[in-house]
Amino acid sequence: MSGENCLAGLRILDLSQFEAGPSCTEALAWMGADVVKIENPKVGDPGRTAGRTDANDALYFLQYNANKRSLAVNLKNPRGLELVKALAATADVMIENFAPGAIERLGLGYEVIRAINPAIIYCQVKGFGAGSPYENNLAFDMIAQACGGLMSITGEEDGPPCKPGATIGDTGTGMLMAISILGAYVRRLRTGQGEHLQVAMQDAILHYIRNAFAYMDRTDGKAAPRAGSRTVGGGNPPIGVYPCKGGGPNDYVYIYTSAANPEHWNRLLKVMGREDLIDDPRYATPVARTEHRAEVDRIVSEWTIRHDKHTAMHLVGSATIPAGAVLDTREIAEDPTFRQRGIRQTMKHPAVGDYVMSGWPVRFSGQAPAITAAPLLGEHGEQVLSEWLSYDAARISELKGNGVVG
Amino acid sequence: MSGENCLAGLRILDLSQFEAGPSCTEALAWMGADVVKIENPKVGDPGRTAGRTDANDALYFLQYNANKRSLAVNLKNPRGLELVKALAATADVMIENFAPGAIERLGLGYEVIRAINPAIIYCQVKGFGAGSPYENNLAFDMIAQACGGLMSITGEEDGPPCKPGATIGDTGTGMLMAISILGAYVRRLRTGQGEHLQVAMQDAILHYIRNAFAYMDRTDGKAAPRAGSRTVGGGNPPIGVYPCKGGGPNDYVYIYTSAANPEHWNRLLKVMGREDLIDDPRYATPVARTEHRAEVDRIVSEWTIRHDKHTAMHLVGSATIPAGAVLDTREIAEDPTFRQRGIRQTMKHPAVGDYVMSGWPVRFSGQAPAITAAPLLGEHGEQVLSEWLSYDAARISELKGNGVVG
CATH class of the missing domain: 3.40.50.10540 (Crotonobetainyl-coa:carnitine coa-transferase; domain 1)
Structure with missing residues (x-):
């Protein structure tokens, strides 16, 4: 019972x-x-x-x-x-x-x-x-x-x-x-x-969309826009889906580095073997990374594309950074x-x-x-x-x- | 209370x-x-x-x-x-x-x-x-x-x-x-x-996605795919967002003609002034319309683009066809x-x-x-x-x- x-x-x-x-x-x-x-x-x-x-x-x-x-x-x-x-x-x-x-x-x-x-x-x-x-x-x-x-x-x-x-x-x-x-x-x-x-x-x-209203209210009062795989308002990069090995429609991993936790970005650089970028002023803060969004996304994608989504999720997640493979309905149905x-x-x-x-x-x-x-x-x-x-x-x-x- | x-x-x-x-x-x-x-x-x-x-x-x-x-x-x-x-x-x-x-x-x-x-x-x-x-x-x-x-x-x-x-x-x-x-x-x-x-x-x-699992189970067992603005599995056209006058990011109207109600399509043809297409074999059934999806979507879009989304919703909805303007957060906030x-x-x-x-x-x-x-x-x-x-x-x-x- x-x-x-x-x-x-x-x-x-x-x-x-x-x-x-x-x-x-x-x-x-x-x-x-x-x-x-x-x-x-x-x-x-x-x-x-x-x-x-x-x-x-x-x-x-x-x-x-x-x-x-x-x-x-x-x-x-x-x-x-x-x-x-x-x-x-x-x-x-x-x-x-x-x-x-x-x-x-x-x-x-x-x-x-x-x-x-x-x-x-x-x-x-x-x-x-x-x-x-x-x-x-x-x-x-x-x-x-x-x-x-x-x-x-x-x-x-x-x-x-x-x-x-x-x-x-x-x-x-x-x-x-x-x-x-x-x-x-x-x-x-x-x-x-x-x-x-x-x-x-x-x-x-x-x-279910109260965050979008809050975003509208705290910015310029214009309607909340669409943001692809990112959160309402866009968040700060890296955020969103990044392509993984395989190239299928759901071969992506979601990576989220929280503005509330500045360590996420440094940890991710270590996972990606890019310690050379730690303290690089172009990427050191959420604001700086937002200004260099395209470059940040490229750096992360260059790493994710070398791994399948499960491995990428495991490696990033194990470093205590929020990460998730984009699973499809079949993969979920087959997970015992x-x-x-x-x-x-x-x-x-x-x-x-x-x-x-x-x-x-x-x-x-x-x-x-x-x-x-x-x-x-x-x-x-x-x-x-x-x-x-x-x-x-x-x-x-x-x-x-x-x-x-x- | x-x-x-x-x-x-x-x-x-x-x-x-x-x-x-x-x-x-x-x-x-x-x-x-x-x-x-x-x-x-x-x-x-x-x-x-x-x-x-x-x-x-x-x-x-x-x-x-x-x-x-x-x-x-x-x-x-x-x-x-x-x-x-x-x-x-x-x-x-x-x-x-x-x-x-x-x-x-x-x-x-x-x-x-x-x-x-x-x-x-x-x-x-x-x-x-x-x-x-x-x-x-x-x-x-x-x-x-x-x-x-x-x-x-x-x-x-x-x-x-x-x-x-x-x-x-x-x-x-x-x-x-x-x-x-x-x-x-x-x-x-x-x-x-x-x-x-x-x-x-x-x-x-x-x-919240049980329909996607049902779709997967009743088709070929492959993962449910993405379908833009349509329902899981794609539904039968017309279904989805159609562009309206204005050209803004949310100037669209959703139109849904249910497979369970064959009258929806005929009613829509009348609203659009396209009675000439009633009984046209290319569009007469959900299966036929699915085969001619691009043409159906073009016919509907040619009509919707001449109206703002509120008018389109009103005209289609009043004919007892499910329809909805794509409203943004600002429009909702401003609706008294x-x-x-x-x-x-x-x-x-x-x-x-x-x-x-x-x-x-x-x-x-x-x-x-x-x-x-x-x-x-x-x-x-x-x-x-x-x-x-x-x-x-x-x-x-x-x-x-x-x-x-x-």
Whole structure:
């Protein structure tokens, strides 16, 4: 047991789809919350088909729905809606991330649910916030990254805006909602008080780029620029990726010499066998090195290109200078220590088979929470209706027969 | 009151510095936890001086330390160490993110603290996990981004790896720890059980790039590549940033036509006045458009370049196609709706003055938690020693006089 029992007894009624909502509820499921996905009986969460290459649930879906249960309910049937309300009456948390206005049109908006269950923690994830000029716009991860300022500070200095490979608009937002849900839940345990939580993906992006705002504020107030592989504002050289032996797209090592630690540069000169440059006034201070950035980068590159990235990381890192090889997804997947440490685990899935994926990376008493399979569509209908609503077999059978549940 | 009382009574002894730890405890402080920073009496958290241009605390520091208190303690003095242990005995949570091995060398490792307070939730953030080949290496945000796979999937297709402008290695890690702390705290409220939580920044990065692993797994098993402004795997065109009128570095609009919604393309053709291309077999399906990517991008760019990015976003977005202007930090700072909605608020700081910054973006009953000032170094010494340890004025005065506290 390594964290999987933390949230035992916490019932989450999960109407969310794709990633921003599901990443949030999955984090809570890994810590033991009972997360019940309410899905359309025909196709389920549209994430089940995203990027799919065969008839199974998409690998995309598996990433964000581990450790949950699924109940397929037809929300176009009035009895289906009543069923969801009955579940909401017994849930601690309800969450949705439909397009703006959709949940209210379904008749499951906050005011309706609060009237049924005043203590519920009702959660909404949208692209833009209520009061934003774009509050009715559709959004996906990349739209939030564009409108939240993140793309403006990602990419080469003289190139177009790039989208970070991480889904900060989706999973980044989901994590902020998960923290807020647990905060509200702690209060509820104390006071019985419910809560209405709302987050916009655009707003969530701002949380992750606060250094760029600080940089803007402390310089000339102009927008923070892009800086390639360097930090916002550029930092002081050496900083960034330097090319290594091999010449592949990721044969680079990141080297960072901190302005706060002047010894980093001298140590690096020793590693590179360039003791001749110690105390050279062109490079002796962060300011001097910034003035001679191109030369400094050339000196470092001349050394890094003679080593593969792992060796370069080892040699520089061992000298107590921050350094990191640019690892790609394949190299990470092939590093056995991620599996040994439980950071990547095997999901045993009844249709997909054994699938190795990343789980919750925080370890509880040395162990990451165990991954269990993402649910098949409607897999847990009987279980959930029996456990949450005490329905008997006859009643469940009737609901199935009449197409209320899948 | 809008969330600020959620965690009332939760005591966090915070020995963390820079960003990964402080971003975590700040999230909890915004929801009402009593976060006490333990700082070196001479210089405090090194984040106080990061990028600083005057004698005040750095704007960097303000971002990550709102709503906290500060107690300056000399940890090189044995009485200072004893004081921290006394505080740990009454704390619910203790957190640190020093270099590997440092907290244990200080004599404040997990085993020591657990012996004093078995119910404590003891939290450690490191660059690399125990058991990783790099477990003794130093790491900062950018090293984690390099070694966690994120830089390998960020940047232009034919360019070098880029660093996303967001600090996923730092704040991204901090958010995962915050969720885990609250999970463990919920269990502790129920059972009294303490916990030892550990997270590595490299491992945390994997959590945010799961789509890249899914893409790798469902294609040929080769590493996920970089894709410029497009999604991992490239998506189907139109997708990505398209140039707009103005020609500035961020005069682009993001347009996304989902493979899951074939109507997006037809709607876009109508917006662009290119109804002549509806049903053109070269562009009629996602597969066809992928084969003619360059032509599709040219057709879209010819239209976008005639509009400023806001107009383009409005016209495309209003047609129910996901679209977003690439906004820079200045444009966001100047949009009054962020302040109206409480996403950006004024921190009233005794030394810096009024400073507008981003706060917690999740709204509780329509309101974001209120920002209060980041603490001056040692500002709350008397308060904390009195409230947490019931020390009287004479005792506090003696500790100050003897240099145990600052």
